[in-house]
Amino acid sequence: MSRHRRTVWTGPGASSARELADRETVAALSPRVPLTPGLVGLRVLVVLTAVLGLNYVVWRWLESINWSAWWIAVPLVVAETYSLVDSLLFGLTMWRLRRRRRPPPPPEGATVDVFITTYNEPLDLVMATAEAAQQIRYPHRTWILDDGARPELQERAEAAGIGVITRSVEWAGRQRHAKAGNLNNALMTTDGEFVLILDADQVPDPAILDRTLGYFRDPQTALVQTPQVFVNVPEDDPFGSQAPLFYGPIQQGKDGWNAAFFCGSNAVLRREALMQLGVSRYVTEVELAVTRTLRTADRVLARARRGLDPSQTEARAALDAVAGAVARSRADLRAGAALADVTYRFQQQVDAAARRLVDADVTALESDLAEIAALSSELDAEEAGPAELDRAALARLAHRDWSPLGAVETVRALVRAIDVDRDDEAQPLMPMATISVTEDMATCMRLHALGWRTVYHHETLALGLAPEDLGTMLTQRLRWAQGTVQVMLRENPLVQRGLTPAQRLMYWATMWSYLSGFAAVVYFAAPVVFLVSGILPVQALSADFFLRLVPFLAVNQLLFYLIGRGKRSWRGQQYSLALFPVWIRSVTSAVANVVFGRSLAFAVTPKERQAQTRRPWHLVRPQLVVMALLVVAAVVGTVRMATGQASALGTAVNLVWVAFDLAVLSVIIKAVRHRGPQVEPAEVPA
Helix, strand or coil, rough: CCCCCCCCCCCCCCHHHHHHHHHHEEEEECCCCCHHHHHHHHHHHHHHHHHHHHHHHHHHHHEEEEEEHHHHHHHHHHHHHHHHHHHHHHHHHHCCCCCCCCCCCCCCCCCEEEEEEEEEHHHHHHHHHHHHCCCCCCCCCCEEEEEECCCCHHHHHHHCCEEEEEEECCCCCCCCCCCHHHHHHHHHCCCCCCCEEEECCCCCCCCCCCCCHHHHCCCCCEEEECCEECCCCCCCCCCCCCCCCCCHHHHHHHHHHHCCCCCCEEEEEHHHHHHHHHHHHHHHHHHHHHHHHHHHHHHHHHHHHCCCCCCHHHHHHHHHHHHHHHHHHHHHHHHCCCCCHHHHHHHHHHHHHHHHHHHHHHHHHHHHHHHHHHHHEEEEEECCCCHHHHHHHHHHHHCCCCHHHHHHHHHHHHHCCCCCCCCCCCCCCCCCCCCCCCHHHHHHHHHHHHHCCCEECCCCCCCECCCCCCHHHHHHHHHHHHHHHHHHHHCHHHHHCCCCCHHHHHHHHHHHHHHHHHHHHHHHHHHHHHHHHHCCCCCCHHHHHHHHHHHHHHHHHHHHHHCCCCCCCCHHHHHHCCCCCHHHHHHHHHHHHHHCCCCCCCCCCCCCCCCCCCCCCHHHHHHHHHHHHHHHHHHHHHHHHHHCCHHHHHHHHHHHHHHHHHHHHHHHHHHHHHCCCCCCCHCCCC
């Protein structure tokens, strides 16, 4: 393919034009966020929201909890505190909201591999994406990464001049790591300087590389992420598939903190960064193995020393020498010494100690043989039989204290058994993170920890397909949430070295949001409790309560409105609460996987609408139960107020609360009733 070449202008004013272009390039790539009047106003609103929110929640904890009903009062104030933290993290994200300028032109002569990941998606869908990828204007190679290894797809791709990559034989019988493993396998097969990753349904714009590669003129940029936009979503977006707030202000805010996320598709990555990450993680895993081995060696040596008596000075000296070597090796690792040097020195010291013990054992063995010979002579003189000789000799030797050579040999075997080749994996280097069912967040967080920068480019450069039925949507959201919680449990960003404080909080903000399911249960329960029983979780609905709460809610909503101005964000707000069973299940299942080792299968999101014979009400049973309880509580509360058993103010407040909850949960009814585009029976997959 022909390469694009930059036109060189040599006429009058060329120098000024180049200077202007250079300034624009620097502005586009600079990590600084320009301070505009709009950003100043936004920051003022963020500060006001934080002050009012802290004022309310601190007062709630110190002054207003109804301790006589602690079982609902404490959960409610905890839920409110959770929401305040969520609001503060959102405000911090918006603090450096960055709207990037047009990027510079792409570098000349860069090599690019376009990866289209697929497992079991329809062949026509995969080929449509691959053929569109072929039309990308910037020179590149297009590859279909077929994890299903389908011969028919191979045949169609080869006929169209498109490369196909399947798993190598090394993956047989080993962990496959789903999409992350598919990408890692392809990275070891190709060599492009940059990699564009597309899901099987994400049809790229021909300009996608022209519009993103320019950011890589900054040698520290590892990733450019673009939005995910879906073409099959109705105007009312019943499943909340479009995410205009995330693929917009939130990503732009994270971008300002150099924490824009990799979202798994529609992203360009620098191979050098990925390879560095793979090597870094390999070294880290080996270091962890060495650290665990040295810790085990400490325990082995401690047990051996406890079995010695004071007369075994040589053995004690040898064990002390090995224990000292263990301690020095652990200190060297903590100080950052080269792993190869540490393990080599340690093995040399263990070998020396073992030789000392062998020498001592040889001397002791010669003494024992002499004793056996003398014992044999004595028994011969008494005309004893061979059986008596064996019993007497063994009885004498059984009381002997043997040297702890076995303990030293165990330590030596432990160190030499460290799996530097990672035989349990198909390949030693795994650039894409394999610690969760979603590879994107963990990979990006590790890149940031290594000092790389990321970019969010806010322009639609690929169009995809969203779930068209409720079951598929729930499967997709569950997998996203499970993957995020797995990362939170395994590599908590708050304690990851290499991340800036702001990056830690940006990652934590996303993880924190998936804990909302527990808060939602409390928000649904509190008005039900009051309307049915009259029990208030606060001491009183006083003027002090309303003067603190209402301004906070009003300013918080104003902040949200201004940030999401012109964007349809209500559907996203609804699903953040209405999917509370999904969020709770994601946490419990991820904890079971990480802590207790229970399996957590990777579920590929179907790209076709699934056949339905009836409406799937069973998928939203918990939400329907909550809605029924809210309606019943509203009726009971109204009756209690009419009969003078409940205050009008408390009842009115909680009825408004119930109405809001029902408005939020009503999206579930719309989702169940949504039929999607009509599909002929012959088109529905078997």
